[in-house]
Amino acid sequence: MSLVPLLRKRFCAKEFTSEKIPEEKINSIIEAIRLSPSSYNLQPWRIKIIKDQETKEKLFPASYNQKQITTCSHLLIFLTSLDIDEILGKLKKARLEAGTPEEQVDAYLSRLKASLEKKSPLELRMYLEEQTYIALGIAMLEAASLDIDSCAMGGFIEEEYKKILNIPEKYAVSVLLPLGKAAHPPRPKIRIDKEDLLI
Ligand SMILES: Cc1cc2nc3c(=O)[nH]c(=O)nc-3n(C[C@H](O)[C@H](O)[C@H](O)COP(=O)(O)O)c2cc1C
Numbered sequence: 001m002s003l004v005p006l007l008r009k010r011f012c013a014k015e016f017t018s019e020k021i022p023e024e025k026i027n028s029i030i031e032a033i034r035l036s037p038s039s040y041n042l043q044p045w046r047i048k049i050i051k052d053q054e055t056k057e058k059l060f061p062a063s064y065n066q067k068q069i070t071t072c073s074h075l076l077i078f079l080t081s082l083d084i085d086e087i088l089g090k091l092k093k094a095r096l097e098a099g100t101p102e103e104q105v106d107a108y109l110s111r112l113k114a115s116l117e118k119k120s121p122l123e124l125r126m127y128l129e130e131q132t133y134i135a136l137g138i139a140m141l142e143a144a145s146l147d148i149d150s151c152a153m154g155g156f157i158e159e160e161y162k163k164i165l166n167i168p169e170k171y172a173v174s175v176l177l178p179l180g181k182a183a184h185p186p187r188p189k190i191r192i193d194k195e196d197l198l199i
Contacts, residue, residue: 003141008189010144012151016071016180025146026074026179032142038131040112044087045132046171050075055164062160063176068151072178076139077161080132082125083170084116125172132174139177149182 026049033047050056056070063069081087088109095105119127136152143150153176161173 006141006144010140010150011182011186011189013068013149013178013180013182013184014151015067015183016073016149016178017183018071019073019181021073021148021179021181025148028146029076029139029142029148029179033135033139036135036138038134039127041091042087042128042131043091044081044128045135045174046079046081048077048079048165048167050077050165058164059156059161062164063153063156066153066155068153068178069176071180071183073180074178076177076179077165077173078132078136078175078177079167079171080125080128080174081170082121082128082172084113084124086170087128088113129172129174136175136177143177143179148179150177150179152177 030047033045034043036043036045038044050059051074053070056072056075059075060066060070069075092105092109095108096102116124140150140152156173156176158173161167167173
């Protein structure tokens with residue numbers, strides 16, 4: 001099934017109506033995130049879901065007063081774990097549950113740990129956040145497939161978010177995805193031409 005019609009349909013909503021999205025649809029988006037692919041299957045993304053209006057109001061100024069934050073039904077906050085031991089611990093658990101023998105898992109993960117530890121903190125953050133953005137893209141498409149509007153958002157102040165939400169230091173706040181029913185129709189799609197895309 002081609003995703004092109006879905007990609008033509010979806011758009012970044014700037015404001016939402018008061019309609020609430022049913023929890024089963026939110027769960028389906030979370031499942032799509034859970035199934036997203038990542039380098040070495042690291043799955044470093046962690047999701048915080050904000051539903052209460054009071055917290056959304058607190059986050060509004062830390063999001064440059066963008067109305068998506070206060071009007072959305074659910075705000076998905078994409079965190080990225082920067083803690084190599086936490087990431088590999090969860091991966092070990094998943095691999096053991098899938099039936100891989102423990103010595104095999106340990107040998108693999110210790111090689112992986114050594115290679116991740118060679119990166120500078122900035123390189124590590126960039127590499128891990130690349131993975132989180134894959135999950136973001138998949139979440140946007142799953143939302144569109146369920147007739148839920150969204151808007152990926154990088155316009156927020158990370159330090160403020162961390163303070164307001166009490167996010168532990170080991171997590172980066174990477175990107176936001178407010179979800180809801182768009183209050184306004186989409187603007188025309190603006191994309192570069194195929195000739196400008198292909199080089
Ligand atoms: C990573 C990322 C961050 C974005 N941040 C914001 C943002 O802070 N505020 C906003 O209104 N739109 C934001 N956008 C939406 C883009 O401007 C929008 O996707 C782009 O202009 C294409 O328009 P369309 O999504 O409606 O097709 C962001 C999009 C992405 C992918």
